[in-house]
Amino acid sequence: MIPHASWHVATVSDTRQETPNARRIVLEIPDWPGNEAGQHLDIRLTAEDGYQASRSYSIASSGDARSIELAVDRVPSGEVSPFLVDDLMTGDALEVRGPLGGWFVWRPGQSSERPVQLIAGGSGVVPLAAMVRAHRASADATPFRLLYAVRSPDDVFFREELARESDDDGPGAVRVDFVFSRRTPEGFPRPAGRLTRDLLGELVLLPERNPRVYVCGATPFVEQVLSWLRELGHEVDDVRAERFGGS
Amino acid sequence: MQKLDGNVLAGPLSQVMAGDVTSARARCVYCGDVAAVARAVVYADGVRFVARCRRCDGVLLTVVDAGDDMRLTMTGVTSLTLPV
């Protein structure tokens, strides 16, 4: 039973630079009912003259905590993200509505006959990271894979956590595969280049494994990946996708 | 202006539906397609949302944030099935 969404006042308790263009923001919300992995919230900003702007952001954390984490990418011409990444300060209050979204969610304890394939494009990794964290926190045995397409090593979100997953050989560990479109780390087995259908086919679970697939990223990335998944034989009606805008 | 999907309707429609609307399955009046609201093509600018059928592009519903109220027009949906 998903808690009902409502408006809350959140206080920024911590911020830190995640990448040159993105920031991790921790919000304290005393009356937050908790959220599931994959859910999002809406942030509404109000200027002194009454002008309002509101956008949706995925929550990187899940569970009952009153303290939740966001990771926001700055879109240069955006209305809300530049404010959140550049201007927001610890101690500021923000209006947020949530938790939102019951469809693009991963819950522990579902059938582990279906392994999980997560596919992230850039900042689309945020809700998928929440799923990875929830998977670890619940010691769920479902095999998990994350394909993370990103421009360069500098643009990777949750770098340390994902490195820990990669270093872990245990059965519940997430296998993380990176695709770097512009620049790779030293010694990376593949040259830099955009994701292609063939590379996608190599790096994701085969349709025969009947994976639960989650795709998140900018709309063009998601549309392209879904189209390729269909060509690779996946049942695309069963794939859960969440498209980000730029702003 | 963003071209997104029905996941973004969760907030605006949270006042209209007690449960989560993105998981609700909607039948398109134009082509009969039945799909989760999360899968609709949604054009959004933060105060207006236009949700279109992914299969036939017909307008399923619009949401207008009118400040004091929220206007939901669902002329493209013949039925909505919500999990309980």
Added chain:
Amino acid sequence: MALITRGFGARGHQRDTRLPPGQTQVEDWPVLTAGATPQIDPEVWEFTVTTEDGNVVRWDWDSFRALGLEDFTVDIHCVTHWSRLGMSWRGVPLDRVFEHVETSYDYVMAHSYGGYTTNVPLDELLDGQAWIAFEADGEPLEAEHGGPARLVVPHLYFWKSAKWVSGLEMIPQDEPGFWEERGYNLHGDPWTEERYS
């Protein structure tokens, strides 16, 4: 009353007296759309006016533009609270178009490629109040902004300035178009803040 967000400024900081109530001035041009952007080739573009006797007056790209293009500079006001002041355009005044139309109907439904509609009283399209615009800011109108041609009715909220306009239909009474059926005002005067129905 919503919480004011410290440090969040409305886009643009000027408070110009040419701004209607509730509007904020911007220097850019936000794209707002209700669907995919139609791609219309001027080779096949047509503009029609349909009157009560079923008569259809039809122009192609060249013959329509031959009605006479003029430059005009106007302020535009979007219902989502942004305004652009002193924007330059080039287009055919609807006064030129209606020299070729006989009608006793007083209202117009504007139709667009892609299916969008919006209603305007005829007397608010004449006397220098409206154009079919082909250029904005000195350049041919981009598709995402309504090109190759859009209606421009600057004295009403900008949702009335139908993008990708394909023609006008004379109607006997005022009827709601796309947004007017979905919560927006039938008329849409920014100066009296006629935003919603």
